[in-house]
């Protein structure tokens with residue numbers, strides 16, 4: 472409740488142009504914005520935070536297991552990925568609280584309860600999506616490279632191709648940073664020299680400390696690229712609830728912050744949750760000159776806190792596909808630990824971390 476009040480106060484402050492600078496600068500000095508999205512809606516009725524935590528965690532286990540078992544780009548994967556991402560954002564502010572400690576988690580992977588399903592559907596605007604609903608046909612953004620596929624409720628999902636990579640080649644990507652408490656810095660240490668990576672950052676995390684981190688990313692030869700200003704919108708809705716103009720405004724202020732801090736305009740764009748309407752994506756490509764980028768290996772690194780389990784999952788996914796654009800998050804301790812081991816594992820097993828420039832050539836080439 473307290474967080475919600477502070478957030479809405481800051482958001483309205485941000486609406487005033489004269490206060491915008493002060494607003495940016497306030498971001499890194501406190502921890503309010505370590506959560507990516509505005510505070511969750513008040514739980515229905517008299518639900519306790521512990522009960523909400525249990526409900527979200529049980530549903531997250533269900534959906535992340537489902538996403539892990541399906542191939543990225545398939546309908547089952549996209550639906551599970553979206554639901555799980557929503558639940559992850561809701562759990563983040565509750566993690567580490569008394570609610571988390573007192574929660575009793577039902578681990579039998581039963582179907583999530585009706586209230587949780589309704590919440591997920593409402594967030595993505597899935598409404599009364601029917602089982603045999605008519606989905607729009609896919610829209611090709613660049614043949615073999617990027618396609619918008621429609622999933623439940625006609626949600627447009629960016630599906631990435633990686634045919635431009637040879638077997639054994641990987642591109643490493645890190646979302647939702649920068650973290651200003653050492654996690655991103657650890658990734659930069661592990662990836663120094665041999666593993667140029669793309670960091671898809673959030674504008675709302677680019678206060679002075681955040682800008683110092685991305686300056687360091689760029690100085691070390693990594694790509695600092697566009698994710699969004701917020702992970703969802705200011706109103707806590709995904710990009711698909713925005714007009715194209717609103718999407719461009721959101722990305723524009725994030726691009727400006729990146730350029731100011733690093734001296735270089737961002738080269739890539741990955742929409743939060745991977746969802747964006749084709750016309751908004753095309754407009755972003757034209758306006759900012761970015762290459763759209765999804766992923767082809769989803770480590771689901773937020774679904775477990777156990778680094779050993781995550782390392783096994785990640786390496787088995789990469790081995791299965793033999794190459795890929797790997798999605799991780801430099802905001803979770805387990806991801807950062809696994810990344811360090813992964814860099815070594817890739818080298819020991821004949822994989823090559825390629826410069827993300829390869830993707831720009833694939834997108835721009837004929």
Ligand SMILES: [Zn+2]
Nearest residue numbers: 646647743744
């Ligand atoms: Zn993200």
